[in-house]
Amino acid sequence: MNLTHDDIDRDELERRKALYGPLTDAVRDLVDATIRTEVDDAVIREVHAEIAAATAKLRATQIDGAFGMRRAATGEQFAWGNAGVGLKNAIAPPLVIERDDTGRHWTDVTLGAAYEGPPGHVHGGICALVLDHLLGVTASAAARRFTGTLTLRYVRATPLGPLRGEADVVSVVGRKATVRGTLSDAAGVTVEAEGIFIAPAS
Amino acid sequence: MNLTHDDIDRDELERRKALYGPLTDAVRDLVDATIRTEVDDAVIREVHAEIAAATAKLRATQIDGAFGMRRAATGEQFAWGNAGVGLKNAIAPPLVIERDDTGRHWTDVTLGAAYEGPPGHVHGGICALVLDHLLGVTASAAARRFTGTLTLRYVRATPLGPLRGEADVVSVVGRKATVRGTLSDAAGVTVEAEGIFIAPAS
Structure with missing residues (x-):
């Protein structure tokens, strides 16, 4: 298994969970709203532009390719991009x-x-x-x-x-x-x- | 099968595809960026707030529950919320x-x-x-x-x-x-x- 070592301690791991978990929940909520919305065309276009701008901000610094599996200094492994359980993956329920x-x-x-x-x-x-x-x-x-x-x-x-x-x-x-x-x-x-x-x- | 009749003609169906398809593509792109981003905490929090605000706009008018399967006046069926093929579902590849x-x-x-x-x-x-x-x-x-x-x-x-x-x-x-x-x-x-x-x- 390809395992990336991410030399972070428990506090840093918890800090990142508290930062990324709520962002991903917000994206999950957006996925649901995108399916169910019936607002006017003008609002759809406005929201589309806002999402594209937000995405560009996130992409200013990003990893190449997928998240993979990482191991913290504590030994804890985390696969935050995983489609089933990933903390950063809005596709995962999780x-x-x-x-x-x-x-x-x-x-x-x-x-x-x-x-x-x-x-x-x-x-x-x-x-x-x-x-x-x-x-x-x-x-x-x-x-x-x-x-x-x-x-x-x-x-x-x-x-x-x-x-x-x-x-x-x-x-x-x-x-x-x-x-x-x-x-x-x-x-x-x-x-x-x-x-x-x-x-x-x- | 539960089939909702959506009394729209071909032009209106195409118009909605052209409106919703690109919005959903933008949300797919955001899902990817959320996994791969490494920007600073302040930017994550800023983007989080922007996404929550965009979601609230979409929810101003929305259907109850899931999208289901609809049939246009042309006879064409569309399941835009479908997790495999849905035009409005950012989870679908599609x-x-x-x-x-x-x-x-x-x-x-x-x-x-x-x-x-x-x-x-x-x-x-x-x-x-x-x-x-x-x-x-x-x-x-x-x-x-x-x-x-x-x-x-x-x-x-x-x-x-x-x-x-x-x-x-x-x-x-x-x-x-x-x-x-x-x-x-x-x-x-x-x-x-x-x-x-x-x-x-x-």
């Missing part, structure tokens, strides 16, 4: 993945207008994004982090709104781990997933 | 799906920093989003539009940059269609996909 002592992992996430596929429902590919990321983190905890295969069974359409993802390692044989998970709304499971994950060759 | 007379479908798409998973590579869940959408459109052309299952085999990591997705219907038996597809970079296939799609009960 997922917050939790775990208990048994190795079970879960995430509670609310998906709004920006994640729509069928009218009023979550895009099947976004369900796949949530489950791919959750199962991947679950497998990584068992040291099998490369996705081999991922199979999704769409039980019924997933409504936009509050959802829960859950995943467990069901078996580990040699370098392979099998992880199963579900995506659910309040009425039960909407998507089932099974992934085969592989440990790096030692 | 995919542009093409087809030939044989039923083969494909899409050429360039995925940048906002779609990152492993450093320098496309998030596995974003590969799934592209393939889910492409296979779904391919199946819809064969009148089997509900995703039953989707299986993804990750052959190797998919680099950020220009990619091609391709899909074909390989069999139709009763209400079920099997569709296979691939995601590729210039060096060949990175992800293989197979989906089972089901026709609505008649």
Whole structure:
């Protein structure tokens, strides 16, 4: 894995989180508003110009290419550009993945207008994004982090709104781990997933 | 399917495309810049305030909830909030799906920093989003539009940059269609996909 060392201490890491997290939340809110707006053409054009100007300010100093994975002096790794969990990525919901002592992992996430596929429902590919990321983190905890295969069974359409993802390692044989998970709304499971994950060759 | 009738003619539809498409492109550019920026804290805070103000302007008049699927007076359907193809959705790359007379479908798409998973590579869940959408459109052309299952085999990591997705219907038996597809970079296939799609009960 390409890991960039970013020689910052805990205070500096927390300072950056407090700076960038709210900016990214504001951009997420803009993404939602861009979909749902019905204001007059003149306002659309005015906002367009304002966003272009704001973007130019941000680009005055920027990294080449994508964010990658960095490690602070504390050892903490951060992938702030990640499409699933990235603190600086307005595409990411962002997922917050939790775990208990048994190795079970879960995430509670609310998906709004920006994640729509069928009218009023979550895009099947976004369900796949949530489950791919959750199962991947679950497998990584068992040291099998490369996705081999991922199979999704769409039980019924997933409504936009509050959802829960859950995943467990069901078996580990040699370098392979099998992880199963579900995506659910309040009425039960909407998507089932099974992934085969592989440990790096030692 | 919930279909909202939007009683607009072709000229009005084209006018709205020309208005909203560039605004959404500007928001996509902002999403990228938010990930890659390294400007000073004061500039981040200034841009944050500007984006919040722009968002408030857009929200002065807005629809409740998600965009859904609409049909113009011309019969053309448009799902501008869709996470895969939506003209108003800055999360969507957006995919542009093409087809030939044989039923083969494909899409050429360039995925940048906002779609990152492993450093320098496309998030596995974003590969799934592209393939889910492409296979779904391919199946819809064969009148089997509900995703039953989707299986993804990750052959190797998919680099950020220009990619091609391709899909074909390989069999139709009763209400079920099997569709296979691939995601590729210039060096060949990175992800293989197979989906089972089901026709609505008649």
